[in-house]
């Protein structure tokens with residue numbers, strides 16, 4: 001018998017536990033396994049996804065449904081948080097400070113986590129009913145994107161064009177909002193990293209603001225046209241991965257070299273689109289790559305290009321406008337900061353496009369003194385419409 005050598009265990013420990021099941025069968029749920037500590041703590045082992053030809057690995061996407069006795073109190077511990085990033089080991093335990101919970105998967109509220117020794121993080125919840133969703137941040141699923149696109153598709157100011165497919169064959173779309181003959185063009189990409197939903201909420205806020213049909217919206221679209229790739233890593237979002245695509249590529253790396261059409265078709269499609277735009281004399285004047293992390297700063301890249309001083313001046317202008325018109329207070333990375341091959345650095349280096357990575361703090365919004373939420377991120381997107389308008393008013397084409 002397999003367990004004969006082990007000490008006798010109470011067969012009732014698990015069967016009497018209030019937790020009946022952790023459901024990860026649905027869209028965007030995080031792959032995981034779980035077991036029970038002797039004190040009844042549910043240990044949640046998040047699964048890593050891995051980068052090809054690299055020691056890098058990532059876990060940290062959290063999205064599952066607890067099924068347990070109503071009124072019962074559960075203690076969960078997250079324990080596979082030892083990520084490897086840019087070749088360096090680093091736990092995300094200290095970055096994992098909050099999650100959100102919801103009974104219906106629509107209305108979410110934040111819950112603080114407790115930091116424990118050995119890179120463990122604890123969540124205590126009381127079951128309000130038989131089911132409770134837990135997520136790292138308010139989820140934005142493929143079905144949310146489909147709903148969003150369905151709502152704007154017939155608008156005469158919107159064009160949605162497919163530019164290619166993901167590794168698993170999902171359609172990648174560029175959403176154009178406004179008049180392509182406007183003097184300036186902004187590009188935004190969200191969701192290169194699947195665990196980071198903020199960018200999608202920001203995009204929704206921006207697009208809805210631009211399509212409001214009021215005097216300000218007409219003013220914005222008279223000055224600039226927006227091009228948006230709303231969900232770069234659709235496969236990862238659908239299947240609840242954390243960082244890489246399904247061939248183990250990080251879609252916010254390797255932009256300093258041409259994309260591999262087999263391993264990173266998501267980036268290859270975007271690169272082809274960008275090169276067509278450049279060839280047509282319609283390169284974006286500014287590109288924003290939207291992410292979540294524990295800091296929420298602008299990541300200013302400094303590749304060795306002749307226009308670097310001019311670029312840094314423009315990024316300072318952008319930062320000032322963000323501070324003036326949005327709740328942004330987090331600031332920019334230091335001059336010593338290097339993160340080569342991001343879309344921000346790569347597009348500047350290879351295409352001379354003013355591009356920058358914009359992180360959103362996943363734990364706290366300092367400028368609002370509040371937890372992040374879909375509502376706050378959408379609001380940020382609305383305010384970005386003004387930021388872009390003023391930015392393009394201050395720079396020369």
Ligand SMILES: [Zn+2]
Nearest residue numbers: 193196291292
């Ligand atoms: Zn990211």
